[in-house]
Amino acid sequence: MKSVILGLALLYSGTLAAQQKVFDYFIKNATVYDGTGAPGAKLNIGIQQDKIAYVGTDTLVKATHIIDGAGYVLSPGFIDPHTHADRWLKAKDTNYLYPWIAQGVTTVFVGSDGFGTYRIADEFATFEEKGMGANVAAFVGFGSVRTHVLGRDVVQPGKVDLVEMKLLVEQGMQEGALGLSTGLLYVPQIWSKTPEIVELSKVAAKYGGIYDTHMRSETGNIINSVNEVITIGKEAGLPVHISHIKVSGPSNWGRSTEVIALINKVRTEGLDITANQYPFVASLTGLKNGLMPKWALAGGNTKMVERLNDPEDLKKIKAFLKDRTDEQNKRVVVSSLDKSVQHLNGKSLYDLCQEWQMPIEDVAVKLLKEHPGVSGMSFTMDEQDIINFSKQPWVMTGSDGGGFHPRTYATFTQIVENFCMAKEVFPLEWAIHRATGMTAKKFKLPNRGEIKEGYYADVILFKPEEVKANSDFVNIDRLSEGMRYVFVNGKPVIEEKSFTKELPGKTIKKGQ
Template structure:
């Protein structure tokens, strides 16, 4: 038997949740060709052999919630951000989340759409007319990981009707349904929403259900950044479940959390709701990241009426003192259907993570900047949004550790980083999520429950999204997306002050057989590509 690579002496954790077992693994031409008892491949000849004694050999990790859609086009000086997932063992990223995919673009709203994509991904690129066009463009780049693209509702809506704050008319809804069908025909893996973001915040439940029904016809799930993850989190879950029933498709709740101190402890309520839905036969899953802080664009903390009409209109509004003076009232009294993240966290816990115009404020809270400059928090927010042309990123410290752990342990919870590959001091989840989730709990033996931890980042997301090629499972015939790690030493090192520190304990990563990480270091070789659901 001739092969390209043999991993000898390791313990296979195959992604199914089954007990780990000692085995040697052979890889040929990007495919797993043998998984055999230790020593039984001694007669095989391989170009490369690695002694992985004491290490776990697992399927490459699948990030169930990523935003790396255009990360490979970031400037070279920001390359560390683009490859951070790979160094954690991630080989496939589910992108197009929170309603924001770089496709589909239409001629009528092309300028607004391109603006939307440039602000969201900060690569200088605009959008693409279709998933096919997007995939063709990515094929020209060196891709560290595979991408499994979702169709974003925000992108779909802006392509059909711009950033209008109203319900779609019959023609606009029909156009969204047609564009959605085209995306699923071209291999989109699901339909995502960002119902707290412009323009998704303007959409009603019926609009979402109509388009989710298109996804359902292709066997693709409805994937929701819900309307509210704080005070109205229960109603938001109810809405997501209703949409799944109406659309006859599965429901996946993105980065499930209960945000804001008054809501701490409510994970018991939300998980009971999800348990009840599953007991009733509904296909419901969630993803979660192992941190008590979230991250988003600073402009997303503004009331939704501020963003109606697109970026240029938003910047004009927050530059106008008479308009700006209306905003504090909305923070004080709230608006129907609006999740006020700033109030959920508190201005002292909203921290600038990236400011292109003033990197010196990175790491400071809005409250700290306000005190230092003699301005109110709303003026700090508006001035910063204008200076950065809505490119400011913030970290919001707003969850409780007990809730995070409860959600992580729920029966259908998988790992999703929600990592946003943007410059500055991004949330450390971009570089630390998978090592942190893989690490054994304090007081537990390193190998204890490792099969379950691996399953939540391999087989579980692979099944949810129908990831092709046998990815998510280490079996003969599967694509050789493989990670070798040490359960005894694996740990994240990324912190809020130093968010791009790579983890320890991730020894080797292969993407379609391409040895992309060796001994914890990048090799410069890339094996990723855009995947298609079939």
């Protein structure tokens, strides 16, 4: 009896509290998916300043704006844990992050693949000065740390170098990084050995951070690469996260089952290992990374071009390239944001061989000499592997967006439109959870990722059946549609399906 009375009193005082507040926005009658993976429930939400100030069934409230959400889904804004939005945030007008907010993304992580700076405070100040369409969190990039201390050549750190590198990671962590990111396919990170990464990860561990990685191999050596992640997690004692998990190359198709079995095994042993994934069959990276022999990448683009101009080196590089098959060359398609090479976008290496009447080694050399930074999509994944990974309870949505690829424009909407609605791979509550609550929890973002009183008002309102990915491999830079409202920290960046040109994003420092 006592508890019933207490319950009624609480309900009554809750009602009073709701009635006394004046909300900036009150969204009523929406089906609320709270981000925890729970199914939707009819609830009303009050937003006051940057917070969710009320979640309940009251309707007698005062509010500046009342939105009728009947027939709509309300959920936390999506969190994108792996992006290359860094340069979008630094350039004028792209800092609105339209490709992301059109998908309902309200937080992006930058500094991915080891490319991020260790000077997090300076980086955040630069972003804040311009303003941000969405919230931003960052990783310390292993690449910048290694480049600062060792340069971009093939070298191993001595004891003093390692101490210096650890100090840089420490700086990044103290300034609010979520953890250490690596991209072990890229120069100079490619030259590192596991113990070096373990040492640096220990610093991230000390600050409660995470190890986030683009693994050394996503092809033939995938199992060794996953094992390396596991070793780092165990030896450095921190949660680990595999970005854009995939098995690449036709000879590896089907091996998602091996990778999943290995990860499930170490998860049951207690290792906190998770992954993110984008739902597309093509990847995107600098063409040089897939084409050139490793040694020819040492030192960076300038040195690579020097080698392409050196007759001896060129001979070796061409010998390496000429074994590529037509089949391989058909799978690689130029796709670059770089204006000087955009006229080639959409053409495969095979197409260029035909068009330029040149063998592949000459095509590759010409391309990389003229445009060392050119990027390309590789159509090397199998749909079934993507679906296998997507069903795992430890896989989140992450776009890897930033480049000229549909994943920049349509990762989260593709999940809702195709994986959820069309193919029914998983229900909507799961599609939302793996893009909100699960991500916030793994990366320890306080008070985000759920619809809860006191949490930041990163809130989206949409009809799942209206969500359209729009971007595809032919028409890449089309924005997604279907978001009626997107709130970032209580301010709409999309209002009645139109961009408001507001920049309410905040930088999120770890634990704050």
